[in-house]
Amino acid sequence: MLHNLTKLRPVLLLLLVPVLLTTACFPSHPQSTFEAAGPVAEAQLKLFYIIFWAAVFVFVVVNGAFIYAFIKYRRRANEAHLPKQTHGHTVLEITWTIAPMIILAIITVPTITTIFYTAEPPPGKTLELKVIAHQWWWEFEYPDLGITTANELHVPVGMAIDVSLESKDVIHSFWIPKLAGKMDLVPGHINTMWFQADRAGEFYGLCAEFCGTAHAQMRFMVHAEKQSDFDAWVESIKATPGEMTGLAAKGKDLFVNKGFDGTLRGEKVTAQRCAFCHTVEGLPIRGAVGPVLTHVGGRETIGAGIIDNSAGNLKAWLTNPDKMKPGVGMPTLSIADDELDALVAYLEGLQ
């Protein structure tokens, strides 16, 4: 008995695999698409179910026929002759030609209508959003509102967001599992899509196309909020940061004026100024290599959605961004400890 069980072990382990795999589809998981929170994700989920059940139907019918034939026509003991052979059967042949046509139609019609539905936002008021992908972070521009942010998206609940997608470097893919399926961001080409959040909440977003070393750390958070909260957020983003005092003022001076030496992906770099790469509204220079930092102090995460935004993490990031996000496009600079504290105070003051 025990011996038999040992023999069965590989089989039992193999059975465990599908069981574990199904646990990956738990609806409340941030990356699950089974808990759609907007019309686009719902349409895509509906289409998934149609195709899924069509596939289940085909699986059951084909394998059912197989199993039936295996059992009914198996070779029995002492059976010398073959079962009755059929050559040509008009009814059967017509059936297995028409049945797949019906199944394909059942799949094709909703697929095409869903493609058209998700391609263009419905008529009515929409909010325009430009998404620009960078290795490995997100730039979000709202052309109607005249604001730009990074790695954190705010949208009003119940409003269709009319998205145009482009990339500064390689192909990325924009994906908010609970709101809308993936769409590529291609350098030199603009793709479009739309999505809408039907309830307030935070939705997880990520890059879904392998785009280099830190691809897995290219994330963002979508905050869907009621119109008045969204309007208040827009006002806060439009505001230019106020005067800095004390340590933060020293940090601001370092941010604009000091050139730091360091390394970028193993190469030596010199005289790197933060403001050459980052924009902070109100400063005399505007950098466009890294994310806009005008209101970075008010963001929940840094490093494109991967690390909580806290003084400790900001300091760790400035000390060695490459350690927190291997391959990152921000150089590891030699910054003295008191300078780090001043820079962190400045960044935290950018609310």
Ligand code: HEC
């Ligand atoms: C050579 C350009 C460059 C320089 C110089 C530079 N950065 Fe960056 N920085 C980047 C890039 C690129 C990112 C985005 C990294 C990512 O998430 O992939 C970044 C990210 C950041 C972030 C996180 C922002 C977010 O929303 O995730 C902060 C904070 C930051 N930099 C602060 C600074 C400060 C302070 C300095 C000066 C000491 C500095 N940077 C110098 C390119 C630069």
Ligand SMILES: [Cu+2]
């Ligand atoms: Cu990417």
